[in-house]
Amino acid sequence: MYFAALLARTQDGWEASDTELDDVETLSDLTDLARDASVDEDTVLVFIEQEDAWFGIVRVEGEEDPRVFVSDALPAARSSYGEILTNELLGRDDDDPADDLDTLDLDGTEDGEPDDPDDLNSSADGADSPAAGDTAPAGPIGDQDILADLGLSRRELLALESDALPEIADALGASEILETVR
Template identity: 75%
Template sequence: MYFAALLARTEDGWEASDTELDDVETLSDLAELAREASPEDDTVLVLIEQEDAWFGVVRIDGEDDPRIYVSDAAAAARSSYGEILLTDELLGREPGDDDADLDSLDLDGTEEPDGDSEDDDEDGSGADAVPH
């Protein structure tokens, strides 16, 4: 079960509407659906939420490439709608590398490189060495 809505900026403000994604198979299809909601090529936001597991926000400004935010890539990858949003560029993987483990990707820059951790310091105590 999913929920999808379009928020289109108009000269009168933002207009919200529910939308169906039954005919959407690619990110291009989703972008086209969003562009149809704004005849003036204004900004459109697409909000997708699936079973409280993940949500995505796609911003489309005219003919520019969509900008995408996904709350939980691993959960979204198990959804046909999530797979539409999880582009290779967004995931930082090479095109066609469908076997990449989403849990191991550094999507937010917080993971430490292999071999480095807070516990791996020179004296093995787990504390930073402070000169006296």
């Protein structure tokens, strides 16, 4: 189960709204959603949390590129919305067919792929290769200073575990506002 919310900074403080992610398929879609919630191109934070597994923050300011943080890339990469964030942070573009073509040898096999189909699931030492979805590192990835100027240091962000969004909102002075949409 996911929880997603937008916090938009205004002259009067923070405004919160819950958000549906049904139409979000890319980081660009998420960024557009945040920009639509922005007042005068001020800071907008998008929070996404999946139960006790992981949380992600996307920070959008005007037309600048979004800043992204994910608390634990491995479980996030295995979820639909987390995959959007981790793919961006790891430089992957699953929707780009050119990426697939660039990795093919002239014989049609991928770079580093064994020619013998029986060798596809084993490595040189006989151990099974990780599945494609297991290539994300365990632990936090992204901009660890994403909230530093807003009152939550890198150290505090990295110390957060499950149900982190209320603690983040408290550090931002927006806990009451976040609770209204939770």
